[in-house]
Structure formats: C-alpha cells, structure tokens
Amino acid sequence: MGKVKFISGDDAFAEGIRLARPQVVSAYPITPQTIVVERLSDMVEDQSLKSEFIHVESEHSALSCAIGASSVGARAFTATSSQGLLYMAEGLPYAAGGRFPIVMMNANRATALPWNIYGDQRDSVSQLDCGWIQVYVEDAQESLDMALMSYYIAEHPSVRVPVMVNLDGFVLTHTYEAVDIPEAKLADEFLPPYVSDNKMDLENPKNMAFSVGPADNQEFHLLHHKAMLRVADVVNEADTRFQSIFGRSHGGMVEGYRTEDAEYVLITVGSITGLAREVVDELRSQGVRAGVLKLRFLRPFPSQQIAEALVNSIEQGSAEVGSVVQAVGTLEKDISFGYEGTIYTNVNSALIKEDVHVPSYNFIGGLGGRDISKEDIRKCFSHMIGKEKDKIVWIGLGVEDDVR
Amino acid sequence: MSIKPTLREYKKPEKLSDYPEATCFEAGHLVTKNAGWRNVRPVINDEKCVGCYQCYMYCPDGVIFKKNDKVDIDYDFCKGCGICAKTCKLKAITMTEEER
Numbered sequence: 482m483g484k485v486k487f488i489s490g491d492d493a494f495a496e497g498i499r500l501a502r503p504q505v506v507s508a509y510p511i512t513p514q515t516i517v518v519e520r521l522s523d524m525v526e527d528q529s530l531k532s533e534f535i536h537v538e539s540e541h542s543a544l545s546c547a548i549g550a551s552s553v554g555a556r557a558f559t560a561t562s563s564q565g566l567l568y569m570a571e572g573l574p575y576a577a578g579g580r581f582p583i584v585m586m587n588a589n590r591a592t593a594l595p596w597n598i599y600g601d602q603r604d605s606v607s608q609l610d611c612g613w614i615q616v617y618v619e620d621a622q623e624s625l626d627m628a629l630m631s632y633y634i635a636e637h638p639s640v641r642v643p644v645m646v647n648l649d650g651f652v653l654t655h656t657y658e659a660v661d662i663p664e665a666k667l668a669d670e671f672l673p674p675y676v677s678d679n680k681m682d683l684e685n686p687k688n689m690a691f692s693v694g695p696a697d698n699q700e701f702h703l704l705h706h707k708a709m710l711r712v713a714d715v716v717n718e719a720d721t722r723f724q725s726i727f728g729r730s731h732g733g734m735v736e737g738y739r740t741e742d743a744e745y746v747l748i749t750v751g752s753i754t755g756l757a758r759e760v761v762d763e764l765r766s767q768g769v770r771a772g773v774l775k776l777r778f779l780r781p782f783p784s785q786q787i788a789e790a791l792v793n794s795i796e797q798g799s800a801e802v803g804s805v806v807q808a809v810g811t812l813e814k815d816i817s818f819g820y821e822g823t824i825y826t827n828v829n830s831a832l833i834k835e836d837v838h839v840p841s842y843n844f845i846g847g848l849g850g851r852d853i854s855k856e857d858i859r860k861c862f863s864h865m866i867g868k869e870k871d872k873i874v875w876i877g878l879g880v881e882d883d884v885r
Numbered sequence: 886m887s888i889k890p891t892l893r894e895y896k897k898p899e900k901l902s903d904y905p906e907a908t909c910f911e912a913g914h915l916v917t918k919n920a921g922w923r924n925v926r927p928v929i930n931d932e933k934c935v936g937c938y939q940c941y942m943y944c945p946d947g948v949i950f951k952k953n954d955k956v957d958i959d960y961d962f963c964k965g966c967g968i969c970a971k972t973c974k975l976k977a978i979t980m981t982e983e984e985r
Contacts, residue, residue: 552909580907641906679909686912693908694917696897700904708906 490653495520497628500668507546544572551581563590577612582635599850600650734783743772788835814847846876923965933977940969
C-alpha cells in the first residue's frame with residue numbers, strides 16, 4: 482500500500498503521470514481538465530517530476546509537441562477536453578499513424594454549440610476513427626491506475642499506439658475520493674522505461690514521418706489495425722502485472738456486473754456504471770434478473786467480449802441456449818445526429834457479427850451535463866422489460882417532446 | 886560534396902511484415918519520383934553560370950545542388966516552377982519545353 486489521499490479524478494490522474502515519469506508534458510488548460518495541468522506544473526516546479534513542461538499556445542501545439550517528443554523516443558503526455566480535443570483533431574491520426582505511444586487524458590465534455598462546459602461523451606466519441614486506443618474510467622482510483630497502465634499498453638512492442646484515457650467531466654474530474662497512491666519504486670517496477678529505435682542521431686539520421694504513395698499506403702493502415710486488434714491481450718497482460726505488483730485489478734476490455742444469468746443487460750461507459758449497478762441490485766431484490774456490462778474500451782471495440790458476456794448469461798441461466806437474455810440496452814452520452822448513438826451502432830454491429838440475436842435498445846441521455854438519475858435508469862430497464870416498440874429513446878428530457 | 890539524397894531503386898515488399906512498423910525509416914530514402922507534372926525544364930548554361938548559388942538558395946523544392954563549384958538539378962524532383970530561371974541575374978538558366 483502506498484499513501485491514501487483524498488483527491489479529485491484530475492488530481493489522481495496527475496499523480497499517476499508523476500509515477501509514469503514522462504520526459505515531456507505539453508498541455509493547454511481547459512475546463513474540466515485544468516487541474517491536471519496545474520498539478521503537473523506544480524510537480525515539475527518542485528522537481529518531484531523531472532520533465533520538460535512545454536508552455537504551448539494551443540491544443541494543436543500541445544499535441545504537436547507531444548508528437549515531436551515521442552518521435553525521438555521520449556515518453557510524452559498531454560491532456561485536453563472538448564473543443565481542445567477537436568482543435569487537436571488534425572494531429573490525432575498523425576500521432577496514431579506514426580505509432581507514437583503518447584498518453585492523453587481527455588476530460589469528457591460537451592461540444593459547442595450550444596456552448597457548455599459540462600460532461601458528456603460526444604467529444605471523444607467523435608474521434609473513434611482517429612486510430613487511438615480509447616479507455617473510459619469509472620472512478621478516481623482507476624484514473625490514477627490507468628495513467629500508469631496506459632503507458633504500458635501504448636509502449637508495448639506489439640502495440641505502439643497512443644492511448645486516450647477519458648474521465649467524465651466534473652463527475653470524475655472534480656469529485657473527491659480516497660485514492661491509493663502507490664510508491665514510486667513499485668511504479669518503476671511496473672512500468673519499464675520506454676525504449677525506441679527512433680532517436681535524434683546525426684550519424685544515423687531518420688525520417689520520423691515519411692510520405693507513402695498509393696502503391697504502399699494501405700499496408701501501413703493494415704499494420705496499425707492489426708496492432709489495435711492485439712490490444713485486448715496486452716490489456717489483460719497489463720492488468721495481471723498491475724495486480725501482482727499493486728494488488729488491484731480493473732479487469733479487461735469489459736466488466737460485467739451480475740450478467741452471469743441476466744435477462745436484461747444495460748451496457749454503460751464511464752462513471753454512470755456505479756449508479757447502474759445500484760439500480761441492478763434494486764431490481765434483483767424485486768426479482769428482475771438485471772445486469773450491467775461496462776465497456777472499458779471503445780477502441781479497439783470489444784465485440785467478442787460483449788458477445789461472451791451475453792452468451793455466458795445464456796449458458797449459465799438456462800439449459801436452452803439463447804433463452805435467457807431478453808434484451809440489451811446501450812446507455813450513452815452521445816448522439817450521431819440523424820442516426821443514433823454511436824456506441825449503440827458499434828454494439829449492434831458486434832451482436833450481429835458474433836451471432837447474438839437479441840432486441841437491442843439505445844438510451845441517449847446526459848448530454849451537456851444533464852444528470853442521469855436512478856429513475857432514468859429504472860426506466861431504461863422497464864423499457865426493455867416492456868419490449869417497447871421504440872428502439873432509440875432519449876431519456877431525462879425536461880419537457881414534453883411535441884416536435885415532429 | 887553534396888549530401889543531397891537521390892532517388893533509389895525500390896524493391897516492393899513481398900509481404901506485410903516487410904514494411905516498417907511505423908512511418909520511421911532511414912532519412913533520405915527516396916523511392917518515388919515526383920516530377921510528373923513538369924511542363925518546362927530548367928536548363929543550366931555552365932558557360933554563363935558563375936556559381937553564385939542564388940538558384941540553389943531560392944529553389945523551393947531543394948532540388949538544385951552544388952556540383953564542381955557550379956550547380957546541377959535533380960530532375961526526379963524538379964517541378965519546373967521556374968523560380969531558378971527568374972532569380973538568375975546572368976540568365977544562365979532557361980526554361981525549355983518538356984518533351985514527352
């Protein structure tokens with residue numbers, strides 16, 4: 482055990498970064514990520530983190546600096562949120578295609594317009610295709626632990642892909658919890674130094690970001706894609722290693738709660754999972770076989786793991802395969818305008834590919850920081866239980882929906 | 886001595902694992918000719934050239950290189966923009982129509 486401190490999710494992430502010892506930190510402050518940048522600058526100032534803290538003039542520059550640093554073999558960190566992430570967007574596929582193992586913390590926040598600084602997940606979900614690994618954490622402890630684990634995953638020789646760790650704005654970034662801060666000695670044992678062939682070397686100069694024409698370009702993307710498909714194994718390896726050193730585990734690509742024999746499974750992402758578990762317990766006490774399946778990663782997308790979690794409940798709940806899961810619901814703080822929630826699109830694709838044929842619902846809520854209540858989650862389950870016709874449902878609306 | 890990289894013979898990889906993992910490789914490894922749209926070609930008159938290197942300094946693509954106190958042009962990468970000819974005070978560079 483290290484030292485237990487009462488800190489926010491942002492503070493916890495900064496503590497994790499201090500333990501990961503990046504050589505370069507380049508970040509621009511934006512609500513609700515600001516505390517991370519403030520803490521890291523404190524740590525560099527008091528020399529408890531020996532890192533180059535680069536004062537950049539924008540998020541575009543923040544990521545560009547991290548790319549430059551990572552391309553010559555430095556461990557690099559940046560952090561952002563919402564509009565800042567969108568301003569970084571040009572650099573995101575650049576970092577991923579260059580296979581630069583940068584770690585970024587993103588504080589999930591609404592995107593304008595209407596202008597809003599509160600939490601939803603539309604910022605990071607809009608960047609699913611940029612080639613980064615995307616993790617969504619649930620509490621402050623997982624924030625700290627994933628700061629460390631993300632470097633292990635990103636820099637792993639079979640991966641070499643940058644990682645974006647997402648914390649729900651305010652609900653995680655600004656909520657205080659008791660967090661165990663491991664000893665630096667143990668963190669060093671967990672996370673080996675980053676070793677790269679890419680060095681600034683005048684004797685053997687290298688081109689760090691070359692052009693590739695149509696004749697060979699696609700092959701690089703296939704290599705990148707295959708590296709992403711190897712991430713699930715590395716996540717398990719990182720978690721096992723983490724557990725053996727720190728005695729804590731956060732699981733793999735997904736985490737099921739009472740899904741073993743569940744008839745109604747709600748799929749969640751991020752901090753809302755805790756409340757969903759409480760509702761599941763409530764429903765269980767009333768005899769409803771409910772469960773929650775938390776997606777820890779959205780890229781790579783855990784198709785097989787989702788199917789396995791649902792098939793498990795089919796096999797263990799009944800002798801007759803396919804008879805137990807009655808419905809699946811995807812609860813998300815995102816909308817792809819003119820279609821549906823993007824996580825729901827991904828879940829449905831996974832279910833079809835993996836031959837899991839169950840009614841699938843989409844619950845869209847929490848946009849622009851709207852609170853998702855226990856009652857909202859109860860309604861998600863009753864909608865599934867009632868086998869309602871509407872597949873895509875907006876939850877928590879404050880007024881009557883009378884617009885056609 | 887010029888350290889300017891020039892076009893190399895390119896051996897197409899046979900399998901996916903032959904490619905480098907990331908977009909990082911030995912610097913100056915040029916494998917794709919990039920001059921296909923050149924309509925006019927700068928030609929240097931060595932009799933008139935005094936080696937002032939103004940064209941070398943101004944070439945936006947860095948394809949003019951020093952050679953025997955004078956200059957030469959790497960036509961694998963020259964786009965034919967004509968800035969070298971414009972900048973040459975001795976009119977030692979003339980733009981001639983590209984033959985196809």
